[in-house]
Amino acid sequence: MVRHIQFPSNKYLIRHLITTAPRHSYHSATYYERPGAETMDQKGYIACDFVVDIDADHIPTNCRQNHDYAICKACGAIFQGEKPLKCSGCEGAKFDKISWICDECLNVSKKQVFNLIENFLLRDFSIPIEDIHLYFSGHRGYHVHLRTKTFLDLDQDARREISDYVTGEGFSFKIWDYRKIQNNMMGFSIDDPGWAGKIAKNLYNILIQGEPRIREVFENPIYGKNLNPAVLNILNSNRQYLINQISSKRKIWQVAGISDKSWIRIFEILRDRIKADIDVVVSIDLHRLIRLEGSLHGKTGFRVMKLKYEDLKDFDPLKDALSFPDNPENTLDIEISAPISPKIRIGSNNYGPYNKGEKLKLPLNVALFLMCKDVAQLTQLINNNKILLK
Amino acid sequence: MEIVQKYNLSKQIFLQFPWLNESSTILFEDLEIAEEKLGSISLIDIVQTLFKEYPVLLDRIKQFFRNIIQSKEEFSTPTGDIIHLAMYPILQIIVSLSGNRILGNALTNTYAKHCQFELSKYNAKKDFPNKILQNIFSNLGISCTVDEHIYKNGIKYPFQMDLPSYLKVSTKIRNESWKLINRFFEDGKIYLIRHDVVLLLREFVRQKTLPDYKLINKELSSQMEKIPEIIDLLDEISKMMASHKKRFESSIFSEGETIGSELFPPCIKAILYRVMHGENLSHNERLGVAFFYLNTNHSIEETVDIFRTSPDFDENIARYQTEFAAGSGGKGKKYSMYNCVKLKSFHLCKDDDPNFGDKLCRDGAKKRSGEIVPIQNPAKDFIFWKKVELNRHLRSQIVEQLESSDETEKIKKKEEDSK
Numbered sequence: 001m002v003r004h005i006q007f008p009s010n011k012y013l014i015r016h017l018i019t020t021a022p023r024h025s026y027h028s029a030t031y032y033e034r035p036g037a038e039t040m041d042q043k044g045y046i047a048c049d050f051v052v053d054i055d056a057d058h059i060p061t062n063c064r065q066n067h068d069y070a071i072c073k074a075c076g077a078i079f080q081g082e083k084p085l086k087c088s089g090c091e092g093a094k095f096d097k098i099s100w101i102c103d104e105c106l107n108v109s110k111k112q113v114f115n116l117i118e119n120f121l122l123r124d125f126s127i128p129i130e131d132i133h134l135y136f137s138g139h140r141g142y143h144v145h146l147r148t149k150t151f152l153d154l155d156q157d158a159r160r161e162i163s164d165y166v167t168g169e170g171f172s173f174k175i176w177d178y179r180k181i182q183n184n185m186m187g188f189s190i191d192d193p194g195w196a197g198k199i200a201k202n203l204y205n206i207l208i209q210g211e212p213r214i215r216e217v218f219e220n221p222i223y224g225k226n227l228n229p230a231v232l233n234i235l236n237s238n239r240q241y242l243i244n245q246i247s248s249k250r251k252i253w254q255v256a257g258i259s260d261k262s263w264i265r266i267f268e269i270l271r272d273r274i275k276a277d278i279d280v281v282v283s284i285d286l287h288r289l290i291r292l293e294g295s296l297h298g299k300t301g302f303r304v305m306k307l308k309y310e311d312l313k314d315f316d317p318l319k320d321a322l323s324f325p326d327n328p329e330n331t332l333d334i335e336i337s338a339p340i341s342p343k344i345r346i347g348s349n350n351y352g353p354y355n356k357g358e359k360l361k362l363p364l365n366v367a368l369f370l371m372c373k374d375v376a377q378l379t380q381l382i383n384n385n386k387i388l389l390k
Numbered sequence: 391m392e393i394v395q396k397y398n399l400s401k402q403i404f405l406q407f408p409w410l411n412e413s414s415t416i417l418f419e420d421l422e423i424a425e426e427k428l429g430s431i432s433l434i435d436i437v438q439t440l441f442k443e444y445p446v447l448l449d450r451i452k453q454f455f456r457n458i459i460q461s462k463e464e465f466s467t468p469t470g471d472i473i474h475l476a477m478y479p480i481l482q483i484i485v486s487l488s489g490n491r492i493l494g495n496a497l498t499n500t501y502a503k504h505c506q507f508e509l510s511k512y513n514a515k516k517d518f519p520n521k522i523l524q525n526i527f528s529n530l531g532i533s534c535t536v537d538e539h540i541y542k543n544g545i546k547y548p549f550q551m552d553l554p555s556y557l558k559v560s561t562k563i564r565n566e567s568w569k570l571i572n573r574f575f576e577d578g579k580i581y582l583i584r585h586d587v588v589l590l591l592r593e594f595v596r597q598k599t600l601p602d603y604k605l606i607n608k609e610l611s612s613q614m615e616k617i618p619e620i621i622d623l624l625d626e627i628s629k630m631m632a633s634h635k636k637r638f639e640s641s642i643f644s645e646g647e648t649i650g651s652e653l654f655p656p657c658i659k660a661i662l663y664r665v666m667h668g669e670n671l672s673h674n675e676r677l678g679v680a681f682f683y684l685n686t687n688h689s690i691e692e693t694v695d696i697f698r699t700s701p702d703f704d705e706n707i708a709r710y711q712t713e714f715a716a717g718s719g720g721k722g723k724k725y726s727m728y729n730c731v732k733l734k735s736f737h738l739c740k741d742d743d744p745n746f747g748d749k750l751c752r753d754g755a756k757k758r759s760g761e762i763v764p765i766q767n768p769a770k771d772f773i774f775w776k777k778v779e780l781n782r783h784l785r786s787q788i789v790e791q792l793e794s795s796d797e798t799e800k801i802k803k804k805e806e807d808s809k
Contacts, residue, residue: 085761093760125553126578150554157737158557165570170735175572189543193576281742 006036023298026289040287047152050159051290053282054112055141056105060222067100067342078339098375100342101140106317109141113312116144116276120166124194129309136321138297138304143290159284168275171195173264185263187253190246202270204246211236221269231262296323301368319347322365332367335359338375397529406470406508408478409501409599410529420472434613437483440476441619447476448619452626454481458496459630461703463503484623485601487611492668492699494601499670502596509588520548523587530594540581542574547581556580559593564672564737653776655768656740656748657733658682668699674736677715681727684716685769727769750775
């Protein structure tokens with residue numbers, strides 16, 4: 001990796017990119033007095049964007065089981081989904097991974113961006129929408145940059161505190177008045193600002209949708225164990241009572257048969273539904289490198305691009321972030337080099353799955369994607385190693 | 391008076407709280423030094439003038455140091471007069487010259503506690519109504535508004551502080567009740583009661599009154615040390631500190647600031663570093679380091695010794711708490727070390743800290759099979775895997791040595807053969 005480079009203007013940056021053609025390009029999210037200095041101490045820290053990284057990679061999704069693969073390096077055995085600890089064939093522990101993307105994981109990231117911006121950045125933090133800069137990362141997620149003066153100057157502790165708030169980390173039931181008073185369990189009020197109110201509102205919204213929704217939420221939590229079935233039944237049968245209590249802003253939520261421990265589990269399940277699933281490490285880092293806008297992501301060939309928030313809803317990364325014109329004459333001849341190449345939708349068409357050794361003539365964006373994913377190799381170079389774009 | 395109008399604060403408040411911005415203007419007015427002349431007067435001249443114009447100043451400063459060196463972090467001298475104001479810059483200079491961080495922390499704690507005491511005492515609401523508190527914050531550049539009509543759950547929350555100001559201080563208190571997630575937070579504002587605001591102000595004052603040790607360079611320092619009053623004060627302080635050696639020279643740490651054993655996890659190293667510099671620890675930091683020591687075969691005596699350099703060290707309290715944590719008192723239950731999740735929620739995890747961070751905490755330990763084991767407890771997992779890591783390193787060094795000696799032998803043999 002080549003680091004510590006500084007350019008006097010965009011012109012020099014573009015010239016550098018043309019001459020070196022790096023597979024991945026990043027810029028620092030930090031502003032320095034001397035960005036080109038060799039060591040961090042010499043750079044002279046000024047400020048740092050508050051960057052939020054939302055990536056399907058660290059959000060639990062079911063689709064991963066369908067489109068990710070692990071290939072044993074020793075015997076070549078293929079395992080669908082997460083890589084196993086050991087290969088069942090040869091006991092080998094080293095694997096090559098094929099991490100794929102699909103509409104489901106891209107939509108999960110998008111949903112989390114909406115959650116972050118709507119429920120946290122705009123509502124709680126009151127950040128003007130024009131100060132929220134949104135980028136598609138070029139792969140499985142999005143980057144949100146906050147460039148207001150107040151966020152630029154935050155130290156690492158303050159950044160962690162904001163990340164904790166967004167991810168629901170450190171919520172103290174004790175401090176939020178969750179306790180038993182004369183055998184009455186005290187809940188939260190929907191009027192409470194911040195997390196207590198969020199939990200009360202979320203529970204209310206689930207309860208009013210009826211039993212199927214209650215079961216769906218508490219039988220399939222995003223993280224951790226299901227709610228005990230007996231407790232779930234009690235919650236269902238006391239649904240109306242709790243709806244009345246919450247809507248009339250009464251904080252006594254005592255229900256016979258639901259212990260303190262069960263209530264805490266209920267709140268934890270709700271917390272995991274409310275929080276924005278962000279990569280905390282990125283947000284608290286004061287010297288982070290972040291993908292360069294306009295560059296191509298080396299694992300997909302898609303463009304890292306700035307988005308307007310109002311365009312996010314209709315943004316389709318597998319169509320709108322493609323690097324080259326979708327011209328039928330723009331094709332490449334490739335050969336599948338990995339044992340498997342899962343199915344991918346690019347533009348309006350599906351491609352694959354393909355098997356090793358298959359020789360294909362594919363649209364440029366698709367071929368590029370497969371090569372960036374290291375599952376295919378170029379078989380024919382056009383016009384003396386130069387790819388002509390039509 | 392201009393500054394009084396600017397901040398809506400009376401002259402008396404500036405005399406009482408010399409850490410307020412522009413309180414020096416009051417001092418210069420009293421010394422009849424015109425604002426336009428300030429640029430041409432050196433710091434040395436100002437110090438000399440202060441001692442000359444306020445003859446009682448020297449004794450007051452000596453009395454102040456006598457008190458704080460004896461662990462009494464409170465003013466035994468009057469706090470609302472011009473001498474109190476004149477003391478402030480001299481105290482800062484003296485502590486900077488001494489370079490002693492334990493003394494510096496004792497100084498800041500005294501000012502911070504004094505502020506809290508004045509704003510919380512019986513008549514404080516009359517003397518310092520909420521509006522005055524708002525003006526004090528405004529003087530310090532902190533955005534905190536007052537609205538006496540805001541109620542949450544039947545409790546009045548008259549103060550609304552903006553997020554950056556709140557985070558600047560609350561994150562240094564390291565207690566879960568100050569976490570943003572556990573606060574009434576809406577529209578970028580944190581709703582606070584008066585008691586909260588006083589505690590936050592106390593922390594602001596602590597940060598603001600921290601001496602800048604780099605402020606006085608070598609040249610200035612040698613000039614300062616020619617002023618008879620400064621020589622007298624530095625002499626007196628070093629004598630006073632010598633009689634309280636245990637507090638000012640911790641026996642656990644070497645002077646070169648190398649911290650503890652190489653098996654200590656980053657979180658503990660960071661706490662020990664703070665305590666070594668005479669900083670007061672938060673409740674959770676104290677417990678964390680005490681639990682760690684007691685769970686890693688250290689004695690109660692060794693554990694109590696850690697806290698000796700804290701400005702607010704009280705042997706009886708520290709011993710009682712340590713014995714309690716060790717299971718010698720109370721219910722006889724020995725407390726185990728906080729796990730990593732708990733430490734993270736207290737902001738005490740330093741896995742990626744540039745000074746203390748450790749790859750082991752960040753990435754987990756790697757078993758021979760390639761399986762990654764996350765570090766979940768600093769007293770158990772970290773130490774175990776650190777030992778493994780060190781052993782592996784040692785082993786690889788031995789192998790390397792053996793290989794290189796094999797290589798040399800081979801070369802020798804080749805040379806001999808060729809001969």
